[in-house]
Amino acid sequence: MIKHDVESCAKARLAIRDTLDVVGGKWKLVLISVLRSGKKGFNELAREAGISPRILSKELQELEMNGLVSREVCNTKPVTVQYQLTPYSETLNDVLVAMEQWGDRHRQKIISRE
Amino acid sequence: MIKHDVESCAKARLAIRDTLDVVGGKWKLVLISVLRSGKKGFNELAREAGISPRILSKELQELEMNGLVSREVCNTKPVTVQYQLTPYSETLNDVLVAMEQWGDRHRQKIISRE
DNA sequence: ATCATAACTATCCTTTTTGTAACTACTATC
DNA sequence: GATAGTAGTTACAAAAAGGATAGTTATGAT
Numbered sequence: 313m314i315k316h317d318v319e320s321c322a323k324a325r326l327a328i329r330d331t332l333d334v335v336g337g338k339w340k341l342v343l344i345s346v347l348r349s350g351k352k353g354f355n356e357l358a359r360e361a362g363i364s365p366r367i368l369s370k371e372l373q374e375l376e377m378n379g380l381v382s383r384e385v386c387n388t389k390p391v392t393v394q395y396q397l398t399p400y401s402e403t404l405n406d407v408l409v410a411m412e413q414w415g416d417r418h419r420q421k422i423i424s425r426e
Numbered sequence: 427m428i429k430h431d432v433e434s435c436a437k438a439r440l441a442i443r444d445t446l447d448v449v450g451g452k453w454k455l456v457l458i459s460v461l462r463s464g465k466k467g468f469n470e471l472a473r474e475a476g477i478s479p480r481i482l483s484k485e486l487q488e489l490e491m492n493g494l495v496s497r498e499v500c501n502t503k504p505v506t507v508q509y510q511l512t513p514y515s516e517t518l519n520d521v522l523v524a525m526e527q528w529g530d531r532h533r534q535k536i537i538s539r540e
Numbered sequence: 541a542t543c544a545t546a547a548c549t550a551t552c553c554t555t556t557t558t559g560t561a562a563c564t565a566c567t568a569t570c
Numbered sequence: 571g572a573t574a575g576t577a578g579t580t581a582c583a584a585a586a587a588g589g590a591t592a593g594t595t596a597t598g599a600t
Contacts, residue, residue, distance in 0.1 A: 321462060323530070328526060330529035332452065332455070336450065342442055345439050345442055346435060361439075363588095364588080364589055364591095366548090366590090389546095389597065390544090390597050391547075391595095391597075393547065393548090403531065404528060406524040406527070407524040409524075410521040410523075411446075411524075412438045414441075414518060414520065415440070416437070418445070419444050468576070469575085469577070469578095479577080480559075480578090483577085504567050504568070504574095504577085505567080507578090541600100542599100543598105544597100544598085544599080546597090547596095548593100549593080549595100550591100550592085551592085552589105552591090554587105554590100560584100561581090563579080564577100564580095565577090566575100566577095567575090567576090569573080569575100570571100570573075
């Protein structure tokens with residue numbers, strides 16, 4: 313059960329702001345979602361997510377700083393870099409799942425009433 | 427269990443984008459969170475959320491358009507308006523709760539390692 | 541030597557978002 | 571009449587976010 317008094321709501325607001333600070337914005341959750349299908353290279357990620365390199369680079373750095381994504385440089389012919397989710401990123405599963413489900417159902421709702 | 431193949435991930439990304447379109451941004455979820463403690467007037471909401479009237483007005487309109495908040499004009503001495511969550515907004519509970527918990531735990535994590 | 545690929549970075553620019561401050565309309569009170 | 575409270579709106583400015591394009595470094599293939 314969730315409390316709705318003034319004090320607990322202030323806490324809730326703070327927590328939501330914190331979450332938004334880390335995974336808010338247009339790309340963070342999308343990138344995490346993409347990375348759930350396995351580690352990816354930079355360009356691969358850019359293609360799959362439909363994001364420009366400049367933004368991708370910035371977003372990945374932020375995700376890395378927050379411990380959600382790890383960057384691994386591989387000693388391949390042309391140096392490649394692999395990005396993958398960290399174990400800590402799994403703590404976001406509930407958020408991810410909740411948003412996926414809600415988005416899906418909301419879309420159904422919109423479509424069905426047109 | 428969650429699938430991670432290319433196809434289901436594309437769907438997941440779409441759903442996440444949809445969700446972000448509706449409740450993304452700096453204020454939407456915060457306002458919903460504030461409104462969970464009961465119906466509020468315009469200025470009351472502005473004060474509690476720390477948001478300027480201009481933004482508040484815009485955000486409330488969008489929330490209303492998406493069926494998450496309802497606006498009720500009351501016939502009081504100075505006309506007052508009550509904003510409150512709709513039943514449909516309850517479908518966001520999982521998202522809200524997940525984000526509140528994650529934000530809270532993430533904060534703990536950050537604090538404890540400083 | 542030239543071209544291609546991977547992973548970025550730099551520059552420039554546009555759009556979106558957010559904020560400030562002032563102002564409107566209406567009523568009630570001092 | 572002046573002032574205050576409610577619910578906004580308007581005009582303007584600043585900042586943040588996002589995007590397009592080209593360039594850089596490094597390596598290997600042709």
